[in-house]
Amino acid sequence: MDSCVAAATAVAEGWEPAFLHFTYGQRTQERELKAFYDIADFYGVVRRLVIELPHLAEIGGSALTDVSCPVPEGRLNRDEIPVTYVPFRNANFLAAATSWAEVLGARRIYIGAVEEDGSGYPDCREVFLRAFDEVIALGTRPDSSIRIQAPLIHSTKAEIVLRGVELEAPLHLTWSCYRNSVRACGCCDSCLLRWRGFVQAGVPDPIPYETIPLGKEER
Amino acid sequence: MDSCVAAATAVAEGWEPAFLHFTYGQRTQERELKAFYDIADFYGVVRRLVIELPHLAEIGGSALTDVSCPVPEGRLNRDEIPVTYVPFRNANFLAAATSWAEVLGARRIYIGAVEEDGSGYPDCREVFLRAFDEVIALGTRPDSSIRIQAPLIHSTKAEIVLRGVELEAPLHLTWSCYRNSVRACGCCDSCLLRWRGFVQAGVPDPIPYETIPLGKEER
Numbered sequence: 001m002d003s004c005v006a007a008a009t010a011v012a013e014g015w016e017p018a019f020l021h022f023t024y025g026q027r028t029q030e031r032e033l034k035a036f037y038d039i040a041d042f043y044g045v046v047r048r049l050v051i052e053l054p055h056l057a058e059i060g061g062s063a064l065t066d067v068s069c070p071v072p073e074g075r076l077n078r079d080e081i082p083v084t085y086v087p088f089r090n091a092n093f094l095a096a097a098t099s100w101a102e103v104l105g106a107r108r109i110y111i112g113a114v115e116e117d118g119s120g121y122p123d124c125r126e127v128f129l130r131a132f133d134e135v136i137a138l139g140t141r142p143d144s145s146i147r148i149q150a151p152l153i154h155s156t157k158a159e160i161v162l163r164g165v166e167l168e169a170p171l172h173l174t175w176s177c178y179r180n181s182v183r184a185c186g187c188c189d190s191c192l193l194r195w196r197g198f199v200q201a202g203v204p205d206p207i208p209y210e211t212i213p214l215g216k217e218e219r
Numbered sequence: 220m221d222s223c224v225a226a227a228t229a230v231a232e233g234w235e236p237a238f239l240h241f242t243y244g245q246r247t248q249e250r251e252l253k254a255f256y257d258i259a260d261f262y263g264v265v266r267r268l269v270i271e272l273p274h275l276a277e278i279g280g281s282a283l284t285d286v287s288c289p290v291p292e293g294r295l296n297r298d299e300i301p302v303t304y305v306p307f308r309n310a311n312f313l314a315a316a317t318s319w320a321e322v323l324g325a326r327r328i329y330i331g332a333v334e335e336d337g338s339g340y341p342d343c344r345e346v347f348l349r350a351f352d353e354v355i356a357l358g359t360r361p362d363s364s365i366r367i368q369a370p371l372i373h374s375t376k377a378e379i380v381l382r383g384v385e386l387e388a389p390l391h392l393t394w395s396c397y398r399n400s401v402r403a404c405g406c407c408d409s410c411l412l413r414w415r416g417f418v419q420a421g422v423p424d425p426i427p428y429e430t431i432p433l434g435k436e437e438r
Contacts, residue, residue, distance in 0.1 A: 049278070051274040053315075058270075087317070087318040091318075099311060122361070131350070131354045131357050134353070135310060140307055140341060140342075141341065
């Protein structure tokens with residue numbers, strides 16, 4: 001959903017988008033890939049690239065990719081870094097995105113990173129993204145002018161939902177669940193974050209759920 | 220050769236090494252992979268990881284990976300960025316290396332990046348690597364303390380050869396040629412740089428060449 005609203009923002013700001021998706025052994029990667037193509041079709045995007053980063057799963061260390069490491073039932077607002085953290089994931093994404101951007105001649109990389117809502121991932125913070133901008137400026141050709149745009153970085157999930165509605169983003173085509181691929185489980189961290197966002201925004205979530213997560217965020 | 224001497228430096232400085240290799244559609248990737256395993260065997264390294272980054276070839280834009288783009292015959296000391304430049308390659312390498320380092324609990328990433336000798340790659344400069352250190356510090360868990368070590372960053376090829384000899388690095392197991400896989404071509408930029416380094420160091424290059432590149436650097 002965050003990627004979708006970030007893309008909607010890029011379109012609204014007048015950029016011609018190229019869409020980049022990563023499969024990295026995440027449990028629901030087929031479902032996420034379908035969402036990627038659905039949203040690319042929605043926006044009529046011609047330049048699409050799917051990059052496989054299987055080493056992120058091979059390296060392991062995360063419940064998102066390591067099937068021996070169970071996805072915890074959601075308990076939001078914890079202080080520690082959650083076990084769904086894939087070490088340095090966004091740096092791997094941004095490095096590949098920058099390589100592609102340099103070849104395309106693209107000038108902006110939009111990413112749906114969100115610092116708020118307590119996800120607790122160090123590579124989702126604005127200070128990290130600004131440091132990566134510096135790496136891009138120093139590590140690419142002098143005539144490239146690629147910068148990272150993170151339009152949702154300080155948004156809550158409710159604000160992202162509202163922004164998506166305002167921009168007429170295809171939220172019904174997005175997918176957030178870490179577990180299932182037909183109906184969202186309604187139990188994992190990602191489902192809880194998403195659901196709470198829609199509830200707080202006062203907007204119905206258009207995707208199907210296995211169980212309605214109401215009240216689970218209090219556990 | 221640079222990676223090998225960087226590894227020899229890590230060993231000499233007392234670190235227990237884990238070896239990481241990348242295949243990214245480079246023309247001589249099978250030969251490079253053999254060199255990786257040979258050198259890992261030489262040092263008795265148990266923790267080895269080969270990461271495939273096929274998107275670097277898919278993205279294209281480089282003579283190193285794009286077979287429609289011929290490797291130029293060597294002309295050293297040009298000012299422009301050579302066509303063998305893979306956009307933002309080292310950032311992709313370092314991002315993956317950092318992910319692995321965080322899972323292993325490793326504290327240093329040794330890279331054989333060389334700023335001298337006119338390779339002209341923006342992501343081989345010390346200023347780029349120091350900026351990436353900042354990205355690592357901000358993008359990994361607070362308790363990790365991963366830093367990049369580039370012991371050859373300001374060395375000439377001749378100094379790298381001499382350092383390798385001094386550290387008893389297995390230079391005979393290394394491979395540099397961009398073209399061939401049995402005997403080095405002696406014509407590409409990488410062969411010319413390597414050969415000139417050995418000549419200037421007054422050390423015989425232990426690998427076989429197709430043609431001896433003597434004098435070609437004057438063209």
